[in-house]
Amino acid sequence: MSNILTTSSNPKILLVDDDPDIIELLTYNLAKEGFETASAEDGVQALEVAKTFKPDLILLDVMMPKMDGIETARQLRLLPNLKETYILFLTARAEEYTEVAAFDVGADDYIVKPIKPRALMSRLKAIFRRDAQQVETDEKLEIGSLVINRVNYTVLNDGQPLVMPKKEFELLYFLAKHPDKVFGRDELLEKVWGADVYVVERTVDVHIRKLREKIPEQYIKTLKGVGYMFSIE
Secondary structure, eight states: OOOOOOOOGGGGEEEEEEEEHHHHHHHHHHHTOOEEEEEEEEEEHHHHHHHOOOOSEEESSOSSSSSSSSHHHHHTSSSSSGGGGEEEEEESSHHHHHHHHHHHHSSSSESSOOOOOHHHHHHHHHHHHHHHHHHOOOOOOEEEEEEEEETTTEEETTTEEEOOOOOHHHHHHHHHTTOOOOOHHHIIIIIIIIITTTOOOHHHHHHHHHHHHOOOOEEEETTTTTTTEEEEO
């Protein structure tokens, strides 16, 4: 069976874990599927490798020496060339507060160990497949003080650029594209994250809160017990 990924545009994945057996397992399985990989054994090393490797996606452990995954993700999101990079946490910790912390620093997904290679490969393929299916247009949304550009994933507020991870941008763009329409959490998860990616409803709340910290609060409204909407009033 041929890989769905072409050799001319193989996605680059950075593996960050202090367990060499996990790095070896993931490297082997990713190579079979046509992914290009690099690895790091801790957060400090990950930051250095990411600057030169410029990955499309990062698989990041939470519990690591020198710098844990949460802090590593926070610093990765500060690097300009990683604004559109997917960050997926791989962790043995399944507590809700750890999951919330992960999304709070800009994670796109959260995968609990032990790792099932086939399931992980399917999830990664689904992520890149959705990206490939998205048709780029020159569409630019200009609403009040906001300018949301879908082509280069930029958001301006009163002319000032906002730093926004990819999933925050996609959530904002989706809501702004459908102004004054209310969406429940389940629908937002399906439209923005995709039906084949498992994340909890709390993920939406975290991303909404992060958006409200960056854009004028009047744009995103909550309808208690129903969901969220983008208001143009």
